[in-house]
Amino acid sequence: MSRVDRSYSKYESIRTYEDRGKMKWNPFATAELASAHRDYHKEFTFEEPDFSLEQDEILTMISFAKSLQLEINIEYQVGKNLKNVDGIIVDWKDKTGIILKKIDGHYLELEFSSIVKLTDKQYFDSCLKQY
Known part of the structure; x- marks a missing residue:
């Protein structure tokens, strides 16, 4: 392999540069890589990761709903x-949960850790989605 004479340059890095045969393949690799990226992203489907509300977020939303006596829908987890x-929050259950008066008049105690989603017709639906 013959060396290219770069003695014309005033920069030492250009004069001593040695192409090890990689530079000539860059245009091909770039087009091939771009094509591979297009194919990959065409087949890629993004799925929203599941996550739950933080404890302080739950507490803030519940406090808001309790103070305004909002009728809310709570999605909670029991086992799997x-x-x-649906109901109205009437009181706190120690520091671990709430007491909810359901639409049918019965009461339900819920732990904060079991609450997955909170919605109502006026406030939470517009700013919150599946948690």
Whole structure:
């Protein structure tokens, strides 16, 4: 392999540069890589990761709903199942949960850790989605 004479340059890095045969393949690799990226992103489907509300977020939303006596829908987890209940928060259960008066008049105690989603017709629906 013959060396290219770069003695014309005033910069030492250009004069001593040695192409090890990689530079000539860059245009091909770039087009091939771009094509691979297009194919990958065409087949890629983005799924929203599941996450739950933080404890302080739950507490803030519940405090808001309790102070305004809003009728809310709470999705909560029991074992591996998710359940929904509609009602009004009437009181706190120690520092670990709430006491909810359901629409049918019965009371339900819920732990903060079991609450997955909170919605109501006026406030929470517009700013919150599935948690």
